[in-house]
Amino acid sequence: MKKTAILLIAVMLFAAVFAACGDDPGEQQFVPKNPGTLPYGTEVKAPENPMPKYQPEITITVMGMDYSPEGDVASVYNGKAAGPKNQAFNDVAREKLGIKLEYLSSSSPAQYDTQLSLAINTGNIPDVFATSNPIVYELVRSYGFVTDLKDQFYNLNAEIQGMYLNNFYSSLESCMDEGSLYAFPTPANPYEFAKRIYIRKDWLDISGKTIPQTAEQLIDVAKAFKANAQAIAATQTGVNANQIIPIGIHKDLSYVDNYGPTGLFELFGAQVGAYFMGSDETLYAANTSSEMKTAVAAISQMYADGIIAPEFYNKTSATVATEVIQGKVGIIFGDWWVPEYPLGNSVSNANTPGADWVAVNLVGYGGKEALPIVKPIGISTYNVVSHACQHPEALPRLINLFYDMYYNDNAAEIYGERATQAGGFFHNWVPVKVWNGAASIEEHKRVNEVFEELYEAGYRVQNLAAALTETDLEQVSSHAVYGTIIDKLKTREKTLHFLKGYAYFQSKQFAIEVKDMTPAAKAGFGIYEEMIAFNGGYAYVTALTEGRANAKLNYFYGTATEAMQSKGEYVTTYLVTQFTDMIKNGFTEAKWNTFVENYDKNGGRLILNEVNGWYKAQVPLK
């Protein structure tokens, strides 16, 4: 007994001394950032030859992502299963650039960052690689794993340099420190994440309602869907009245994504995890704001009214998408591409014969304007070079090659079959790449204009029952009048938008109702509403980008602060638990006040302080 007691005391003393030795970092301090400037400032200095060939050939190690082939991507290449390690880009890189790509690993997109972290920690870091995780980028940058790319910037082709310097300088600057550049970021247009409301118009007709102009009207529409569930279910196959869900949301209240409650919160000016600018020029947390309080109270009432799925707390994003396709959901919230999936599948689904989705910009509550909430800058991936790589110029050369194979309209002539999906080229398998973040806006405008011109010039699809084929494209292209119009499109736009979308476009011009459209026309709904329609998904992104529509900014776009790392999970979990409870079991002032108090006390306040510290250290966005 005595021995045990002595042993216990000794262990406790050791633990106390051990604990005291550790240093507690406390609240994180932020040093004002100084990105500096590139060697030639904002001037484009294009290389004479953006894709010179190495003589002799060099080997560059990379990591691959095993995306499943989609669209027309060939599943077999060179007689073997196609994938990152066996794709056309590897062969073209070897042939045109003299770069042999050696894959250290190839993993699923979900496993990619884990594999990368493992590679970094075991000292087996690839020569060049990309990561979509800002934390991983921050890790490799701050620990000195990656090399300075400021000189390599001028090995990028003139178009990419121009894109960075003219359209996305803030994205580039966010990867700079004291004049050094640590990554070629893939800039994303932040407005592409703006949410819209998608409503089943055929259900509006059945319920005798019109497109809502306010959040109150939207709630009325949802109630009407519930009241008319019997009549609505009768138009769907295999759906009964109690399966009708007026507003579809999933359980992940803290995720900013599609088919979830993000858009619903935004009707009230709130977004979980966002930080807004207050009147005193400091940031405040949306999570505990008055906007959020109004949102949670209103959503709770919607739940009580039965217009939100009774068991939304058990549904994932994939579950809601499936329910949309099955014809069970009347209203969802999502990004510009949602019309392609899952709405397109819903429209062309034989079980939902009249599915006719319309997109509506967010509508405000209590007489206020509702705005989509976005971050001021967006970066989808960071392309970097390992500090140990002997050939850092290989990265811009590989990026130039991808850019040329993807965007050059003469790619098929230069690279042959290998620049096509059928020939083994799949953008998701290319290990490092940069997209043109502004290209989609140009594409939207170009396709729209061409469709209008073709229609005005009298071009009509002869047989709406069958999808357009390459033969149709050849006929249009060889026509004296139509040929000059369609040649304004890039090759990719001809095969994607024209072949898939024109039948739907023409049906709309003929005022044919969705329920009367042929399957071929219906199949074009997704791509039409997503990219082409004047009031479609990308049209809205374009309007926001060009300032013709407004958005509300979430000013925090950095990586997780220290407090976020140590307290973030707890406060987020607490928020989700409390919000779900308030929505399901009823909202009260007392519950809200307790939530705010506990949230702030257990980390929310500390995180907010650090967010404000971080914000003050940033350079103004350009």
Add this chain to the structure above:
Amino acid sequence: MVGTDTAGKLKRKNRLYRLRQELQLHAMLLPGMILLTVFVIFPIIGVYMAFTQYRPSPDTGFFRALFQSRFVGFRFFNDIFTRPDFTQILFNTVYIALLKIIIQTVLGITLALLLNELRSGALKKTFQTVYFIPFFLSWTLLGSIVTEMFSLDGIVNKLFGQEISFLASNDWFRAILISTDVWKNMGYQAVYFLAAISCIDPTQYEAASVDGANYWQQCRHITLPGIMPIIILVSVLNIGNVMNAGFEQILVLYNPLVYKTGDIIDTVAYRIGFLTPSLDQYSLGTAIGLFKSVISCVFFLGSYAFAAKKLNYSIM
């Protein structure tokens, strides 16, 4: 004194002689020992990471980077222990795991006894297979089935004419977790016990039968004592798993409304990694792993000591 020296020399000589005699046997142990050293004993050095803010370094190897990282003592343990919900999470973990272990062992023994009584070989194999099949199904698949079964318009509510949100109820959630896990793994546990039963000498039953012992008496005095070493071994090994309450199962079945009764250490660790990806994931992950290992080790040693003292059980 001289006598003691001689005895010592003899003992050493004897030991060397035995070692020479058993050299082949020792050599056969060597590959296992090497694997154990490389993959189990040597990596234990890595637990030091739990006490540092680990930063990999581009210029040094793993170990140098580890020992050059900033020492933070119990900071990561402190982050876990000072969570307002830590006691609840720890309780959930141990409570769910313990109940699973106890019920699974008891029902596994019962099932083995019942299967052993089946006289038809075909019937025995059929039942054994039916009970064993769920073990091979993943929780990803079973999760959807269980969610569907216990949903508001699921079969369970329809069967009892109720409208209970089972998976959103803190009163029901643990019961669902335990019952579905027991259903899934019971057949697997029964196999151990069935194998142990088949090793009991049948003449014991014949003798008992001649002495007039009925089924229950045979079961109590022959079968259960006969399989007791296996029951103790399985229980001791299971107790070592007391901090593993079933991460995959809970992840696919839980929702924010039942965090109070269903959130466990593993799901919290998962959310920490998933919701707030952090530069300190390695250290925090190691701290959580170390904490779980220490508790599991205490439970394991405690249960083994108990078995050794009270039931005279020994692995050696």
